[in-house]
Amino acid sequence: MRPFALNYARPVREAEVSAPYTYDSALQLNLLPDGGVAARDYAVLRECAATTSTAGSKTHFDD
Amino acid sequence: MTVLILTSEQDVTADLAVVELNTRGIPVLRLDPAELPGSVEVSGEFAHGTFHGHLSVAGRVVSMGGLRSIWVRRPGTPAARARAASPWLTEEASQALYGMLRCTDARWMNHPDAARQARHKPWQLWLARNCGLPVPATLITTFPRVAREFAERYPDLVVKPVSGAHPGDDGLAVPTTRVRPGEDYRDVAHGPTLLQRRIRKAADIRLTCVGDRMFAARAADDNDAGDGVVDVRFHSDAGPWRPVPVPRRIADAVHAYLTRSGLAYGAFDFAEDADGMWWFLECNQSGQFGFVEIETGQPIGRAVAEWLAGEPFGPPGPGDGEEGVSVCPAP
Numbered sequence: 458m459r460p461f462a463l464n465y466a467r468p469v470r471e472a473e474v475s476a477p478y479t480y481d482s483a484l485q486l487n488l489l490p491d492g493g494v495a496a497r498d499y500a501v502l503r504e505c506a507a508t509t510s511t512a513g514s515k516t517h518f519d520d
Numbered sequence: 521m522t523v524l525i526l527t528s529e530q531d532v533t534a535d536l537a538v539v540e541l542n543t544r545g546i547p548v549l550r551l552d553p554a555e556l557p558g559s560v561e562v563s564g565e566f567a568h569g570t571f572h573g574h575l576s577v578a579g580r581v582v583s584m585g586g587l588r589s590i591w592v593r594r595p596g597t598p599a600a601r602a603r604a605a606s607p608w609l610t611e612e613a614s615q616a617l618y619g620m621l622r623c624t625d626a627r628w629m630n631h632p633d634a635a636r637q638a639r640h641k642p643w644q645l646w647l648a649r650n651c652g653l654p655v656p657a658t659l660i661t662t663f664p665r666v667a668r669e670f671a672e673r674y675p676d677l678v679v680k681p682v683s684g685a686h687p688g689d690d691g692l693a694v695p696t697t698r699v700r701p702g703e704d705y706r707d708v709a710h711g712p713t714l715l716q717r718r719i720r721k722a723a724d725i726r727l728t729c730v731g732d733r734m735f736a737a738r739a740a741d742d743n744d745a746g747d748g749v750v751d752v753r754f755h756s757d758a759g760p761w762r763p764v765p766v767p768r769r770i771a772d773a774v775h776a777y778l779t780r781s782g783l784a785y786g787a788f789d790f791a792e793d794a795d796g797m798w799w800f801l802e803c804n805q806s807g808q809f810g811f812v813e814i815e816t817g818q819p820i821g822r823a824v825a826e827w828l829a830g831e832p833f834g835p836p837g838p839g840d841g842e843e844g845v846s847v848c849p850a851p
Binding site for chain 1: 530535536542548549550578667686691693694697705707708710711713714749814821
């Protein structure tokens with residue numbers, strides 16, 4: 458009784474990378490420890506894969 | 521007039537637009553419906569034939585009548601983090617928040633009704649074809665016999681979820697995957713199954729649309745798909761993504777798609793074949809764009825901010841490349 462598509466399911470290899478930034482409610486932005494804006498630091502964004510096409514896929518399916 | 525952004529705090533992709541709005545001094549209210557009730561508060565009064573609503577988060581209070589636009593980016597489920605969280609409270613919070621926001625004159629990216637409709641993949645395929653986009657032969661069925669016959673006509677198939685959703689909380693996903701030769705299709709009877717003729721990809725195309733603006737990016741496909749997975753999202757070495765012009769015929773068809781679907785934002789996925797034809801795969805009404813902006817330099821976050829502001833921000837600065845918005849004649 459297994460749907461056909463599930464025969465092609467596989468584990469998601471989502472690395473649980475801890476984001477090196479925290480949300481600042483005053484600026485309504487995520488900031489790095491040095492106070493810089495995380496969105497301006499592409500190296501950081503690449504590192505934590507927070508903007509990839511599957512980011513947030515656990516809760517949203519609009520990749 | 522304020523821009524309302526509904527998303528989670530950790531959504532750093534949203535930051536790409538918030539930065540632009542902050543720089544221009546355009547008021548922003550960012551909140552996650554998951555925090556309602558809690559740190560997010562809402563109030564609306566219907567009296568004497570008028571409606572007055574207010575939203576509050578982190579000490580900021582905004583009149584709903586003062587909203588210029590609403591960006592439904594990656595909002596959490598309403599009331600998900602409430603102390604007394606329950607399905608009933610989620611429905612209550614959802615009705616209160618979204619019901620009141622529907623009473624405003626704000627522009628939506630995207631309106632919930634348009635978003636809900638746009639998530640249906642069968643409808644996407646139908647609309648894409650109607651708008652003139654090439655669509656691979658596709659079958660969605662619960663009849664094993666029909667699946668077998670389709671496989672006889674199109675021996676090289678892929679399977680993917682109808683909804684695009686992952687199966688559950690057990691860490692499993694169903695990437696777009698080639699159907700194994702000699703497959704037994706009896707299990708098709710146990711769930712609607714989407715089978716599609718495989719396009720021999722030369723490249724993946726992500727076309728991000730913000731209002732009338734288009735940003736196309738291309739990633740050459742040199743993955744040998746030894747595991748059968750042909751889904752670029754699951755290739756860790758995919759890319760690099762490079763900006764490419766949009767064929768005029770595709771641009772016109774995509775514009776028609778957006779108009780008919782009522783979407784202000786859409787992230788289209790295409791498979792480019794060896795002849796350079798772009799085959800429509802899907803349109804994600806809230807698709808990620810940060811990875812494209814980072815790799816190509818295309819100013820998508822800025823374009824989102826401009827759309828939300830309802831005004832252009834002036835000439836782009838250094839690094840704000842415009843390569844992706846160009847359109848080329850049809851081949």
